[in-house]
Amino acid sequence: EAQVTQNPRYLITVTGKKLTVTCSQNMNHEYMSWYRQDPGLGLRQIYYSMNVEVTDKGDVPEGYKVSRKEKRNFPLILESPSPNQTSLYFCASSLKYGIGKNIQYFGAGTRLSVL
């Protein structure tokens, strides 16, 4: 089954404790992206990756890091989480990033609470 898998689904942590949210896709997609979803603000893009070893900032990259060492995986790293990073996070992937191939498929989400 074609899917984007995020882990964990739920996470409660404390300020300053490094964490990683994993994302894996089995569709051989080139493009992957991370979003956060907050009430009233919609989905905002954190980072994206056009291919292995190629990543760039979205609209809200502060406090986050990413890496793309393999095509299928795109982990999101919070090196020193703060309470304002409490949010619902989604990973997405698409075949490519050009017109006609840019339909994004989303994971089920990771709900993060930073105390």
Added chain:
Amino acid sequence: EDQVTQSPEALRLQEGESSSLNCSYTVSGLRGLFWYRQDPGKGPEFLFTLYSAGEEKEKERLKATLTKKESFLHITAPKPEDSATYLCAVQASDFNKFYFGSGTKLNVKP
């Protein structure tokens, strides 16, 4: 600044009562406009992509249209299973970036 605004924030309909959701956008060079459906506890699920003004797409009770400034998602004779949050997103001149609206939460009562 690229911006996407959806209205209304919430919409309650009776089963069979048709209506429309609005997505207005201000972007530099629209590359594509996307509609997604999001159910509680799940990720967004793709519905439609529109690329140019005048384009229309249909799927069951849903029809999406696009003008130079906005898109509409028309829901004809909705059923309770159409209840969900509907998200609009645009892809601007930078192919890699996507901007989402905050969504319209639709509730269809039997």
